[in-house]
Amino acid sequence: MASSTNMHFAARSLILILMTLLVAVSFPTATAQETAPNTLGFEVQEHRLRNGLRVILSVDSSLPLVTVAVAYSAGTIREQPGQEGLAYLLENLMFQGSENVGPLQHVGFIQRVGGDLNATSTPDRALFYQTLPSNYLALALWLESDRMKSLAITPAAVEITRTDLLKEHQDRLASDPYLESFALFDSLLFPDFPYGHTLIGTGTEMRGLTESDILAFHRTYYVPDNAVLCIVGNIDIVRTKELIARYFDSIPPGMNIPAPPLPNFRQENEVVVAQPGFPASSTGFHLGYRFYPMQPNDAYSLKILEYLLLKGNTSRLTDRLLNRDRTAHHFSGTLEERHGVLALKFFCLNNNTVMAERSQKAILSEIDRLRTNPVSADELAKVKRLFKMDYLRSQSTNLGRALFLIDAVFSGKPMIALGGELNKYLRVNPPSLVSLVNRHFTPQNRVMLELGLK
Amino acid sequence: MSRASRVRPGPALYLLLLAAAAAVSPPWLGAQERFRRTPPLPDAAPQELKLPPIERISLPNGLSVATAYRPGSQLVTLQLVVRAGEVDSPPALPSVAALTARMIGKGTKLLSADAIGDMIESIGADYSVDVLMDYTVFTFHVLEEFLDRALSVLRIMVLDPQFTERELASVKRAAYYDLAGRKKNPEFLGWRQFLRMLFENHPYQTATYAEDVIKFVSAKDVASFYSRFYRPDNAVILLSGTIDRATVVQKIGVHFAPWVRQPIERAVPAPPPPNARDRICYVEDPEAAEATIFVGNLIMPASDPDFFPFFVLKQVLGGTTRSRLFMNLRESKGYAYYAFSETEFFRSCGVYWARALVRPEFIVPAAWEIVREIKALSTAAPVPAEIEEAKSFLIGNLPTRFESLDGYADWMARAVALELDDGQWDKGPERLKLVNVESVRAVAQNYLARKPLVVVVGRPDWLDRFLRDFETVEVYDTSGTLKRTLRKGEER
Numbered sequence: 001m002a003s004s005t006n007m008h009f010a011a012r013s014l015i016l017i018l019m020t021l022l023v024a025v026s027f028p029t030a031t032a033q034e035t036a037p038n039t040l041g042f043e044v045q046e047h048r049l050r051n052g053l054r055v056i057l058s059v060d061s062s063l064p065l066v067t068v069a070v071a072y073s074a075g076t077i078r079e080q081p082g083q084e085g086l087a088y089l090l091e092n093l094m095f096q097g098s099e100n101v102g103p104l105q106h107v108g109f110i111q112r113v114g115g116d117l118n119a120t121s122t123p124d125r126a127l128f129y130q131t132l133p134s135n136y137l138a139l140a141l142w143l144e145s146d147r148m149k150s151l152a153i154t155p156a157a158v159e160i161t162r163t164d165l166l167k168e169h170q171d172r173l174a175s176d177p178y179l180e181s182f183a184l185f186d187s188l189l190f191p192d193f194p195y196g197h198t199l200i201g202t203g204t205e206m207r208g209l210t211e212s213d214i215l216a217f218h219r220t221y222y223v224p225d226n227a228v229l230c231i232v233g234n235i236d237i238v239r240t241k242e243l244i245a246r247y248f249d250s251i252p253p254g255m256n257i258p259a260p261p262l263p264n265f266r267q268e269n270e271v272v273v274a275q276p277g278f279p280a281s282s283t284g285f286h287l288g289y290r291f292y293p294m295q296p297n298d299a300y301s302l303k304i305l306e307y308l309l310l311k312g313n314t315s316r317l318t319d320r321l322l323n324r325d326r327t328a329h330h331f332s333g334t335l336e337e338r339h340g341v342l343a344l345k346f347f348c349l350n351n352n353t354v355m356a357e358r359s360q361k362a363i364l365s366e367i368d369r370l371r372t373n374p375v376s377a378d379e380l381a382k383v384k385r386l387f388k389m390d391y392l393r394s395q396s397t398n399l400g401r402a403l404f405l406i407d408a409v410f411s412g413k414p415m416i417a418l419g420g421e422l423n424k425y426l427r428v429n430p431p432s433l434v435s436l437v438n439r440h441f442t443p444q445n446r447v448m449l450e451l452g453l454k
Numbered sequence: 455m456s457r458a459s460r461v462r463p464g465p466a467l468y469l470l471l472l473a474a475a476a477a478v479s480p481p482w483l484g485a486q487e488r489f490r491r492t493p494p495l496p497d498a499a500p501q502e503l504k505l506p507p508i509e510r511i512s513l514p515n516g517l518s519v520a521t522a523y524r525p526g527s528q529l530v531t532l533q534l535v536v537r538a539g540e541v542d543s544p545p546a547l548p549s550v551a552a553l554t555a556r557m558i559g560k561g562t563k564l565l566s567a568d569a570i571g572d573m574i575e576s577i578g579a580d581y582s583v584d585v586l587m588d589y590t591v592f593t594f595h596v597l598e599e600f601l602d603r604a605l606s607v608l609r610i611m612v613l614d615p616q617f618t619e620r621e622l623a624s625v626k627r628a629a630y631y632d633l634a635g636r637k638k639n640p641e642f643l644g645w646r647q648f649l650r651m652l653f654e655n656h657p658y659q660t661a662t663y664a665e666d667v668i669k670f671v672s673a674k675d676v677a678s679f680y681s682r683f684y685r686p687d688n689a690v691i692l693l694s695g696t697i698d699r700a701t702v703v704q705k706i707g708v709h710f711a712p713w714v715r716q717p718i719e720r721a722v723p724a725p726p727p728p729n730a731r732d733r734i735c736y737v738e739d740p741e742a743a744e745a746t747i748f749v750g751n752l753i754m755p756a757s758d759p760d761f762f763p764f765f766v767l768k769q770v771l772g773g774t775t776r777s778r779l780f781m782n783l784r785e786s787k788g789y790a791y792y793a794f795s796e797t798e799f800f801r802s803c804g805v806y807w808a809r810a811l812v813r814p815e816f817i818v819p820a821a822w823e824i825v826r827e828i829k830a831l832s833t834a835a836p837v838p839a840e841i842e843e844a845k846s847f848l849i850g851n852l853p854t855r856f857e858s859l860d861g862y863a864d865w866m867a868r869a870v871a872l873e874l875d876d877g878q879w880d881k882g883p884e885r886l887k888l889v890n891v892e893s894v895r896a897v898a899q900n901y902l903a904r905k906p907l908v909v910v911v912g913r914p915d916w917l918d919r920f921l922r923d924f925e926t927v928e929v930y931d932t933s934g935t936l937k938r939t940l941r942k943g944e945e946r
Contacts, residue, residue, distance in 0.1 A: 041528070062526055063853040064501045100490050104775075109493060111774045112843055114850020131857075133850040134501075138494035146490060171743055234501065246489065250481035312575045314568075323568075378576075385578025389597055392528055393580070397857045 040395070040422075044405065045237060046415045051253040052225025055244055056405050056415065058232045060398060066233030067398035068140035069129035070148070071406045074221035076123050077194040077260055077339055083213065084201025089162060090214055090222075091121045094128060096157040099150035103157060106143050113139070121199060124260070124339040124410055126222075131399055134234035138243050145247035148227070151218050155211055162206055169200050178451075181275060182347075185286040185449045188271055189345070194261040195338050223254030228409045232398040263292055263341050270443035276452040282329065283356050284349035286449040287363060291342040291440050297424065299411075301436045302342055304428040306335040307383045308375060309344075309366070311390075314382075316366050321348065327358040337411070356450070370437045374430035384426050391422060503853050505880040508866065509699060513707050516687030516715040520870050521702065522694040524862065530601050530695030531863045534592040534608060535871045537690075537720065538683035540661035541587050541800075544675075548663035552585040553625055553671050554679045558592065560621040562614040567621055570611060577603045587661050588801040589871035595859055598696060602705060609709040615680065617673045626668050633665035637932045640746040640911040641809070643737050648748040648909045650934050651735055652805060656726040664933035686713040688720070690870050694862060725803035728752040729907040734821070735928045736921065738914040738937070744791065745817045745912040749824045750807030753901045756799035757874055762885045763893040764797070764806070764901065769844035770836045770894075771795040771827065772808055776843070778827050779808055787823065789816035801872055806901070814916045818923045821908050832902035835895035849883045 045057045076087050097103040110117045115132030130140050173179055183198045190196035200206060229248065231240060291302060309317045310333045321328040330349035335342060346363060350356040375383075395401045408418055506522040513519065536555075543550040559574075559581075560567040574581050577600035584591045592612070596604045636642045650662040691710070693702055728751045754760045772779035772795030779793035793810035808828065812820040836844075856862050856879070865879060910921075917940065921927055927940045 041526070060526075061501070063857060064503060065853050065857065099486070100492075108776055111776055112846060113496075114847045114852070114854075116851070116854060131854060133496075133853075135497040135499060136850075137497070139496065142490070142494050149490075174743055239497075250484070250487065313571050314575045382576045382578070385597065385600070386575065387578075389529070389578040389580060389595070392597075393595065393859060396527055396529065396859055 040419050041392075042395075042401065044415050044418065047241075049224060049245070049249055051249065051251055052223075053248050053251070054228045054409065055241075056228065056230040056409070057235065057237060057240060058230075058401060058405065059235055059237065060232060060401070061234045064134050064234050065131055065398055066134040066137050066140070066231060066235055067129060067131045067402045068137065068144060069127065069230045069232075069399070069402040069406060070144050070227055071125045071127045071230070071410070072222050072227045073124065073260060073410070074126045074217070074226065075121055075339075076197060076199055078217070078221055078258075079194070079197070081193055082205055083209065083217075084197050085165075085199070085203070085206030086209055086213060086217055087126060088121045088199050089158075089165065089206060089209060090217055091119050091126045091128075092161045092165060093153050093157060093214060094119065094126075094147050094151065094222075096154075096161065097152050098147040099152055101143060101146050106147065109139060109143060115140075122338075123195065125406075127403075127406065129399060129402065131233075137231070137235060137240065138247075141243050141247040144229070145251060148222055148224065148248070149251045151215070151222070153211065153214065158209075158211055158214065162209070165200065166203050166206065169203065177278075178347075181278070181286065181449065181451055184273075184275060185288065185345070185447070188273055188449060189288045189290055189343055189447045190263070190265070190338060190341065191267070191271075192264045195263050195265075195341060220254065220257060223257065224248060224251050225253040226257050228406055230402045230405050230409075232402045232405070260339055263339075265290060265292060265341075267444050267447075270446045270448065272448045272450065274450045274452060278451040282349040282351065283353055284328075284330075284347070284451045285356055285360060286345065286347050286447075286451075287360065288343055288345040288447050289441055289445045290447070291344070291445065292340070294342065294440070297432070298436055298440070299342060300424045301428045301432045302335060302344070302440075303425060304380075304383060304387060305370075305433055305436065306333075306344060307387045308379070308433075309333070310346075311383070311386050317346070317363060320362050320366060321359055325358065325362055327355045327362065331359075340411075353452070360448070367437060367441050370433060371441075372434070374434055377430075380428075380430060384428075387425060388422065391425070503856075503880050503883055505856060506694075508869065508876055511703055513686070513710065515711065515713055516685075516717075517706075517710050517713060518690040518870075519703050519706050520690055520692045520866070521697060521699045522692075522862075522866060523697060523699065524694045525696045527695060527859075528598050529859060530596055530598045530604075530693065530697060531859055532594040532596060532601065532604050532608065533692040533863060533867055534612060535690045535692060535867050536590045536592075536684055537588070537688045537871060538679070539586050539588040539590055541657050541723065542683060542720070543660050543679070545657075545660060547667075547671055547675055548660045549629070549668050550671055550675050550679045551590065553622070553629060553668070554676045554684075555583050555585045555590045555592070556625045556629065557617050557622060557676055557680075558583070558615055559611040560625060561616045561618060562610055563616055564614070565610065570607070573603075573607050573610075577607070579604055579607075586871075587658060589867075591867045591871070593863055593867075595863075601693075601697070601702070605705055605709050612684065613710070613713055617676045617680070619673045622671075622673045622676060626671065630665045630668050633668070637665075638741065640737075640739050640742050640744075643739055643932055644746045644748045644809075644909050644911040647735055647737050647911075647930060647934055648750065648807060648907065649805070651733065651907050651909065652729060652750075652752060653726055657723045658726070658800065658802075662934065666933065682718060683720075685716045685718060686710065687715045688718055692863075692866050692870060694866060723802050725752065725755075728901075728904045730904055732905055732925065733907050733928070734924050734926065735907070735909045735930060736917060737909065737911045737930050737932065737934075738917075739911050739932055740913060742912050745812045745814045745820075745910055745916065747810045747812055747817065747821055747824065747911075748807050748909040749821065749828065749906045750805055751901070751904050751906045753797070753804045753806050755801065755803055756872060756878070760897045760900070761799075761878075762882070763889050763897040765848060766841060766844045766886065766889045767831065767836075767894050767898055767902070768795050768797050768806055769848055770840050771831060773844060773847060778831075779810070779824065782827060783810055783812075783820055783823055787816075787819070789813060789820040789823065793820075793824070799872070814912055814920050817910055817912065817916065817920050821910065825906060825908070828902050828906055831898045835891050835898060838891055841889065841891060841894055845886050845889060849886050852879065852882050852886075855879070 079086050110130050113136050115130050117130035119128045187196040321331045328348045333346040348359050395404050508520050510520045540551050559570050580595040582593050594604045646662050653659040783790035783793040791811040795808045797806045808824045925942050929937045
């Protein structure tokens with residue numbers, strides 16, 4: 001009796017353990033789920049699969065559409081010297097077929113049902129996205145999972161894609177006389193290889209890339225634990241999680257994914273470089289400031305400062321150079337982020353070198369003014385309204401919202417904190433701008449590239 | 455050792471252990487799952503495309519107000535549509551419509567242009583103006599808490615404009631450089647020449663002016679155009695977003711009550727006859743890197759029952775990279791970098807065209823191949839599978855047109871300005887489903903059987919090198935002026 005009891009107890013225990021294990025493994029998507037507060041105007045859910053794939057979901061049922069976006073931490077900063085163009089080439093080869101999807105079939109499947117799709121590479125990521133009727137969600141997941149799991153490329157596909165990309169690049173260079181100067185300026189502003197080299201390199205490096213280089217890059221970086229899957233649109237959360245588990249759970253995680261390189265910028269004084277022989281009809285210059293490292297809230301102040309200086313006709317620099325002084329006939333600028341490194345960049349075109357010098361002085365004097373004179377409440381309120389408008393507008397489509405959420409992931413912002421993010425921008429005050437300018441707008445962070453005519 | 459350790463598990467337990475082992479081990483260690491081999495079937499049909507209805511009301515001075523309740527955003531779109539476009543410029547003064555629209559907001563009796571610009575930016579609004587063939591749209595995207603102030607700015611801009619020569623000179627300069635700059639784009643050159651030829655001697659040709667005519671317009675001309683067309687009974691205010699309709703209509707009534715009505719007569723221009731002869735026009739662009747080709751002709755207006763069958767036909771011809779033009783000219787023949795087909799609709803008619811970027815040595819075969827593809831559709835209707843694929847794309851793609859603020863605003867302005875049936879787009883899927891081989895064949899025979907016009911943009915030296923096989927080529931400069939006509943076999 002005792003032995004029988006023990007036997008039953010042992011068998012029951014084993015069964016219970018096995019059942020527990022079965023239950024545990026049958027819900028691989030149920031770990032670490034978070035729900036952000038609804039101050040964004042939409043809900044966000046996040047979870048991770050066992051293989052490390054980070055999944056972000058957001059429901060919007062206003063139109064029968066869904067956007068599926070996959071971003072890999074596999075941008076140009078992952079390239080080694082001699083591999084320039086590899087990230088961009090691979091991004092394009094991702095449409096050339098995988099184990100179960102033929103060359104360009106990905107495009108065909110999506111277009112056949114009325115979807116739009118695209119891809120892009122930046123310094124810190126490779127991004128793939130499609131918007132399609134929401135009842136075809138499984139199709140997009142099937143396609144994305146297949147090319148994550150089993151990219152299948154041929155030497156011919158590599159050659160055709162490479163030739164096309166280099167040709168397009170040559171055409172762009174031929175049609176835009178300023179393009180090369182932007183690349184040169186970036187290499188000065190980000191003076192280390194991973195951060196400063198261009199998307200396509202000189203072309204020589206891309207020509208030297210082999211099929212095995214490309215597949216090795218894919219094996220290393222196009223893996224679930226180095227990726228984010230973001231789905232926004234008319235979805236049912238439970239059904240979507242089932243589909244994600246079906247298509248992505250069995251993809252193996254990566255092996256020893258290297259950490260992205262940290263920036264290594266050392267500059268004692270302002271860098272000023274002249275590029276004579278500029279093949280265009282105007283003289284001009286690039287001027288920029290690099291910000292690294294920064295304090296946690298500096299990025300919010302810097303964004304508001306970008307709007308103050310550059311956004312709209314009445315922004316300080318635009319108004320000064322184009323409307324009041326009229327020393328420039330083109331002026332533009334942007335705040336750019338490269339894997340945590342922020343840079344504020346200005347590009348100015350002038351009729352002659354005297355006007356260029358005056359424009360440079362005007363920019364520096366406007367920045368100097370910010371060191372001591374706090375921005376007025378009225379001006380700051382105007383700037384914040386312009387910013388808020390753009391912030392909300394950028395999230396007004398499924399794709400815009402997906403890109404916003406992926407940006408947050410790559411910036412290291414927790415989803416749960418996004419609900420309060422807008423307020424962080426709107427809380428920027430005049431003293432914080434004064435502090436920011438005094439700490440970061442220094443000659444050591446400044447780079448100038450002067451463009452002289454032929 | 456306990457007795458329990460001597461228990462020998464039976465076969466059922468073995469199976470359970472195996473199942474557990476399979477479950478516990480990482481799923482990526484197994485062979486490929488069967489479900490990966492073929493594309494999954496779609497879920498049940500998606501929810502219907504439901505666009506908010508456009509509700510309209512007329513104010514006592516004749517101003518129409520059209521509203522659409524579109525929840526889910528803190529942003530509101532405010533638009534003013536004036537039923538006066540490029541076609542309404544006097545034939546002797548093309549560009550007046552565009553310059554008048556751009557002068558709106560460039561000062562009033564009390565406020566300077568800068569002051570108005572400050573007012574717009576101070577509420578964070580995104581303001582733009584679009585001058586189209588038949589109408590003009592002023593658009594504000596604004597935070598909902600600033601809608602009232604946006605209405606006030608719009609009223610000031612539209613009801614109290616002052617047209618000074620000083621401001622006009624600045625606007626003309628900007629317009630001149632804008633048009634001159636666009637001449638660097640071969641697609642713009644081709645498109646403008648294409649319209650210029652199709653609308654030869656028709657009022658719509660007014661819209662195809664070059665930058666050199668801008669200098670002839672005076673502030674008096676602008677004031678006269680404004681006085682004639684900028685009237686409440688020739689305008690509509692549109693609002694979309696999370697709005698309280700009754701309140702906004704009341705506010706619009708208050709703001710725009712002083713606008714004085716003055717009925718105007720504005721006839722719809724009769725459609726011109728379609729191109730019916732072989733005609734090759736070559737625009738010499740010394741900077742062109744590749745050749746740009748436009749091939750097309752006139753079609754029906756958007757309100758015509760043939761619209762949806764033709765939309766499907768256009769899709770078959772060159773809607774995507776899977777369509778006939780792309781597959782033939784790029785994938786099969788290797789003549790082109792891309793080849794697509796498009797349509798545009800005006801009040802009295804529409805146009806279709808195929809557009810391709812072509813290697814210069816293949817200009818002639820590529821142009822003939824496009825013409826051949828168009829003719830082939832007019833003589834043999836597409837097979838049902840092709841039609842179904844085109845319909846599938848159009849039905850699936852339709853909702854994407856309304857997703858963005860701009861997309862929705864463009865649709866609403868177009869529907870109101872061209873007086874289209876409100877249900878044209880949200881009933882679009884149903885109307886597309888009704889398109890069949892017979893209806894496509896009928897529109898193909900009706901509209902594609904006519905000889906299409908061919909416009910090529912390319913370098914001057916390509917004429918001799920690559921275009922000797924064309925019978926006759928009219929050669930134009932980048933401003934659209936005829937330079938010479940070349941005939942096959944003649945000395946060039």
